Amino acid sequence: MLFRRERIFILDFFTLADGRIANLLQFGLINGKFLLADPSTWQGKAEAEDKASGDVSHLVKRAEDSVSKIKKIKGIKVKTLKGLNDPKSLVAIAKQxxxxxxxxxxxxxxxxxxxxxxxxxxxxxxxxxxxxxxSEVMVKVLKKGKTADEGIGYIEGGIKVVINGGAKYLGKDIWVVVIGSLDTSVGRLIFAQPKYTEIQ
Structure with a gap:
C-alpha cells in the first residue's frame, strides 16, 4: 500500500471527470476518506472551464460514473462538500x-x-x-515500420514498440523481448525483437 489508511484526500471535479482516478483506486493503492466536489456544482464548473466546446454533459457523466465506482470500493469513505471547485475554499478545506x-x-x-x-x-x-x-511483453503487430523487416505495435499507456524482425508477424499477437528504450518528446519508445523465431 502506498499510503497509510484513513488519510483524507480531496478530489476536484476535473479529477473525477478524468475517469482514471476510479480505476486507480480500485487497485487498493490508496485508501482513506475522500472529499468530493458537490455534484450540484459540476455543471457550472465544467461550463466555466470549457467554454469552447459548449456541451459539457460528457464531463459531468464521466464524473458521475467515477463517483459511482469509487463508492463501491472497499476501504474508501466518500463525502461531498461544497466549495471544492473554488481554489480559495479548496485550500481552506484542505488545511482544515x-x-x-x-x-x-x-x-x-x-x-x-x-x-x-x-x-x-x-x-x-x-x-x-x-x-x-x-523484459518480455505481449504486443500486437499493427503495421510495418520504416525498414522492411520492422513491425510496429503499442502496449498499455500508448507506448510505441518498434520490433526488429516484426514485419512478418503483421496482425498477430507475439511475445517480444525488450532490447532498449528511448524517452522522446512524445513519450517513451521501446525497441524489441520477437522472443520466438518461426521455423521456415
Whole structure:
C-alpha cells in the first residue's frame, strides 16, 4: 500500500471527470476518506472551464460514473462538500482536514505550495512498468515500420514498440523481448525483437 489508511484526500471535479482516478483506486493503492466536489456544482464548473466546446454533459457523466465506482470500493469513505471547485475554499478545506489534494491540474499543484498535492499524471508515470532490457511483453503487430523487416505495435499507456524482425508477424499477437528504450518528446519508445523465431 502506498499510503497509510484513513488519510483524507480531496478530489476536484476535473479529477473525477478524468475517469482514471476510479480505476486507480480500485487497485487498493490508496485508501482513506475522500472529499468530493458537490455534484450540484459540476455543471457550472465544467461550463466555466470549457467554454469552447459548449456541451459539457460528457464531463459531468464521466464524473458521475467515477463517483459511482469509487463508492463501491472497499476501504474508501466518500463525502461531498461544497466549495471544492473554488481554489480559495479548496485550500481552506484542505488545511482544515489536513488533506492531500489529488488533481489533474498542474497549475493547481503549483499554486498549492503549502499543501500536499499529488498530480494524477505524475502518479501514473511513476506506476508505469520500466520495460528494462530483457523484459518480455505481449504486443500486437499493427503495421510495418520504416525498414522492411520492422513491425510496429503499442502496449498499455500508448507506448510505441518498434520490433526488429516484426514485419512478418503483421496482425498477430507475439511475445517480444525488450532490447532498449528511448524517452522522446512524445513519450517513451521501446525497441524489441520477437522472443520466438518461426521455423521456415
Amino acid at each position: 482536514h489536513k488533506a492531500t489534494v489529488l488533481t489533474t491540474d498542474p497549475e493547481l499543484k503549483q499554486s498549492l505550495t503549502n499543501l500536499p498535492v499529488i498530480l494524477l499524471n505524475e502518479l501514473y508515470e511513476a506506476l508505469k512498468p520500466a520495460y528494462l532490457p530483457g
